[in-house]
Amino acid sequence: MRARRLTGSLACLVVLTLTAAGCGLSGGSDDGDATAGGCKVDKGNVGSGELTGDVKGKITFQTTNLKKDFGTYFNGVIKAFEKAHPGSSVKWIDDPGDSTFTQRLVADAQGCTLPDVVNINVNTSIALTKNGYLLDLDKKAPDAGKPFTDAMWKSSTYADADGTKVHSVLPWYSGGIVQTFNTALMKKAGLDPAKPATTMFGMFADAEKIAKASDGDYYAFLANPSLRIPADWQQMGVKVLSADGRSFTFADDPKTVRWVDWMKRLYQAGAMPRDSISSNQDPSSVYGQGKLVYGQTNPNYLRFIEQNNPTVYKKTGVARYPLDDLGHTVGAPQYIGVASTSKNAPTALSFARFLTNAQNQLAWAKDPNVVIFPSTSESLNDPFFQNVKGDDPFAEARKIVASDRQTSTADEITLTPGELNAVTAQVQLAMQGKKSAQDALDEAQSKANELIKQGS
Numbered sequence: 001m002r003a004r005r006l007t008g009s010l011a012c013l014v015v016l017t018l019t020a021a022g023c024g025l026s027g028g029s030d031d032g033d034a035t036a037g038g039c040k041v042d043k044g045n046v047g048s049g050e051l052t053g054d055v056k057g058k059i060t061f062q063t064t065n066l067k068k069d070f071g072t073y074f075n076g077v078i079k080a081f082e083k084a085h086p087g088s089s090v091k092w093i094d095d096p097g098d099s100t101f102t103q104r105l106v107a108d109a110q111g112c113t114l115p116d117v118v119n120i121n122v123n124t125s126i127a128l129t130k131n132g133y134l135l136d137l138d139k140k141a142p143d144a145g146k147p148f149t150d151a152m153w154k155s156s157t158y159a160d161a162d163g164t165k166v167h168s169v170l171p172w173y174s175g176g177i178v179q180t181f182n183t184a185l186m187k188k189a190g191l192d193p194a195k196p197a198t199t200m201f202g203m204f205a206d207a208e209k210i211a212k213a214s215d216g217d218y219y220a221f222l223a224n225p226s227l228r229i230p231a232d233w234q235q236m237g238v239k240v241l242s243a244d245g246r247s248f249t250f251a252d253d254p255k256t257v258r259w260v261d262w263m264k265r266l267y268q269a270g271a272m273p274r275d276s277i278s279s280n281q282d283p284s285s286v287y288g289q290g291k292l293v294y295g296q297t298n299p300n301y302l303r304f305i306e307q308n309n310p311t312v313y314k315k316t317g318v319a320r321y322p323l324d325d326l327g328h329t330v331g332a333p334q335y336i337g338v339a340s341t342s343k344n345a346p347t348a349l350s351f352a353r354f355l356t357n358a359q360n361q362l363a364w365a366k367d368p369n370v371v372i373f374p375s376t377s378e379s380l381n382d383p384f385f386q387n388v389k390g391d392d393p394f395a396e397a398r399k400i401v402a403s404d405r406q407t408s409t410a411d412e413i414t415l416t417p418g419e420l421n422a423v424t425a426q427v428q429l430a431m432q433g434k435k436s437a438q439d440a441l442d443e444a445q446s447k448a449n450e451l452i453k454q455g456s
Contacts, residue, residue: 237325
């Protein structure tokens with residue numbers, strides 16, 4: 001899975017710089033010192049054996065671009081933790097989360113000054129785990145996975161220096177995916193909004209009916225394939241990448257060929273605006289104008305429609321996103337890691353677990369300024385997610401996504417901009433009838449594999 005490897009030139013920088021810093025963990029050297037990633041650490045932070053020690057002293061907690069909007073929430077969590085553990089002190093810092101985020105964390109790790117508790121994404125988790133800068137939770141906190149959904153916990157593992165998959169991070173929050181549609185336009189096209197498609201090709205068959213009925217007055221969705229790659233393929237059970245993540249394999253699956261043929265068929269039948277094949281049009285604005293049957297899949301998008309196009313919002317239906325052959329949805333959650341180089345690891349681990357527990361995750365999810373979904377089963381089962389009053393699309397979406405999060409994994413595949421552009425260009429040629437689906441996919445796979453080898 002792509003979520004298991006670094007991407008782009010940034011990946012090369014991370015790998016090279018971390019390798020230069022020294023990798024792995026050691027229970028102790030000749031002079032009795034323990035090391036993690038080349039840094040001297042407390043012996044209890046590495047090796048076998050559960051982490052023990054008093055929860056007290058000072059730690060640093062770093063989030064990513066959250067302080068401006070959610071200061072009240074996080075300050076409340078910190079205050080509650082410090083009250084529960086007299087003698088403890090949490091210093092909160094917030095990184096802007098820009099394009100140099102990972103480089104800054106790498107520099108901190110190399111300098112043995114990684115924040116004690118840190119909010120990180122998948123790519124950064126991979127790099128820090130491989131080089132021993134995060135606690136091995138399987139050894140240091142064997143029961144750490146209990147609050148989280150089984151699927152999310154099982155899929156949130158990364159390779160250490162020996163290549164062994166370990167739990168080095170606690171799952172935190174993520175977005176969701178849901179099917180949205182204009183019920184009035186569906187009815188106009190002869191479709192039943194109460195019976196939306198449950199597979200990708202089922203949706204495409206409905207899109208063909210929309211093209212025949214609409215005669216260009218409205219459309220199923222926009223044509224640019226970059227809006228659907230590789231999410232459609234992954235949901236269809238296509239093996240997009242090799243097991244080691246070092247090469248693409250999507251062109252080898254007949255389902256991908258069929259998908260491209262369908263895209264060509266729909267484009268030429270008028271199910272999509274012809275000028276949208278290479279356009280960067282915002283689907284939400286076109287949907288808000290009442291010109292698209294299918295809206296975006298992010299639940300937060302429903303808030304946008306409600307605020308900007310209330311008439312269309314009232315006509316919006318919501319359903320489970322097609323699970324297709326994969327059988328579940330996927331996501332790329334934010335994580336909380338505990339530095340193995342922490343001078344106060346017992347306190348850091350305790351705070352990380354406190355921050356990500358069911359109560360605190362649910363409290364943040366209830367903030368009206370954010371649309372996020374927690375990673376704990378208890379939170380997802382709360383009435384906040386499960387109770388739907390009336391026919392409110394957003395409330396319905398929240399319930400659907402919360403249900404899907406119970407089985408969702410952390411294996412979402414993403415492409416670098418270069419890879420996505422290379423693949424999209426070939427699919428566009430096929431949609432325009434300038435190449436066969438198989439030839440386009442073969443060329444797309446070849447070009448994308450070249451980019452992997454180049455590290456760009």
